[in-house]
Amino acid sequence: MRSSRPLGSLVVSLCLLGVTPLGASAQLTSPCELGCAAVLGATGFTAATGALVARGRSTGGVSSVNEVIGIWGGSFLVFVGSGVALSGNGERQERAVYSAGLGALAGSALWLGIESVLPASNSSRKVAASIMGAAAGAVVGGIYGAVTYERPESRGGATFAVQIPF
């Protein structure tokens, strides 16, 4: 993820033998821009809140503000930091981030569905299940997206690119 590109710089990517539209567009634009950043922030928020909910529901409940800040803040930093750490490869990062977003949606729906059919369910448990499912889905989706990424050359796509900042 290129978080702060110097003003006045220009990226020129030259693609030769680009065979897939996804591959070509990914190299012609900065991969993780507004939408991607928003998804990373939202999934980071979801994952951190899920960690807090998991902690609260697995114990009697969280009882101090410091505990909330520690659990939520720490989880948010770890999740978003992991996303930022992938910025060495924008295409991979984008794939991981969007996979995390899709995983969050799927996880939330799945856990909510399971919780809804349990006999002892109540509204708090359903909200908790939905948030924890989203968090689990975001983590699994993000890891899956990053691990299953294939470099363009291994797909037979771009063979040459150059970036000229000025």
Place this chain on the structure above:
Amino acid sequence: MRFPCFLVAPALAGLAACTAEQVRYEPLASLPPLEAPVDATLYLVGDGGEVNDDRAAVLEHLSADVESVARHGAGPPVVVAFLGDNIYDEGAPEVSTEEDVEKLAGQVLALSRAPNVQGVFVPGNHDWADGASLEDGREAIARQREWVERMAEGRDVRFLPDDGCPGPATEDIGDVVHLVFIDTEWLLRAPDARCGTAAEFYERLADDLRANRDRPVVMLSHHPLVSGGPHGGHVAPLDRGPLVYYLAVKSGVLRQDLGSRAYTAMRRGIHDAIAASGAPPLVHAAGHDHTLQIIRMGGAGDPRYQLVSGALAKTENAKRVRGTRFASNGFGYMRLDFVGTEVRVSVLARAPEGGPVRAVFACTITPASPSTECPEAPLAERGR
């Protein structure tokens, strides 16, 4: 990566616009006079551990009200129950300031020295040094008990349950009413070897209710069993802080909210004890949510009414929930007058913006006749 502020700002503005609405009722014109002599009066005051002008106004009114009933000993017995969170934020600290002392002293000194007036302080979560360890919390409870005794200066004032254990501690107002005081914060923190198990407590509670089935019973604790206030999960996004707080409340993450696992277990334990006794209490009185609410319960294992009176020094909005008879976000207290076979419940409050303390709601309950209900106050046209 540029942060997409243009997406976030409208979303935050939209969320901020959603606030938990306060249900609004038509105000009571005046408190109707009682038709028979009062046998006993119980005042319910809660969450007063902060020094501010609203508390001072309510305490002044309460003090005069108590005096007018007690009539220097010539009146009926009067009990004033302070329902916890008597000292914000962390109870009675080891090294105290003048302000810490004043938080409690203002409440103790509002009580009359008349021989027929008794004050009882019940511990709340903040009195247990909010969020501290069991041992630190218990030390804070012991200190507050000592402070209460020291400040009494000729007043009949107690701290119940007084040992950092759940109780139940009981008091009778003659043959009129049986009071059961419970330290619910202990129950949220159980198990604790020093006080036995929660199951043993629930057994004692069931035994006590069973033994007093022939007269009205009022259970008193800091934590309510049901509430239309924030601790009951009735908050709106960004109502009390960041969105994370809202989600934490809604998912039952915070121990002090009714939806948390510990709180749910406590509610179930009390419910089962009441059901096992076969003698549901007339009223469960509590604070915790900074509101004034009268809620009809009455299911198997429930008290007939939940009264939430936690608005001595702080206020928050209360929503209308199932069984709500009245709810207010004003500063104030409640008063129960036991008259023959009936109990009149009155709510005395001042508006959140200020003004005089006055009666805003009253209804009558007949303990021996569960079918006679406290009717809901008429809803105001706006603010439903």
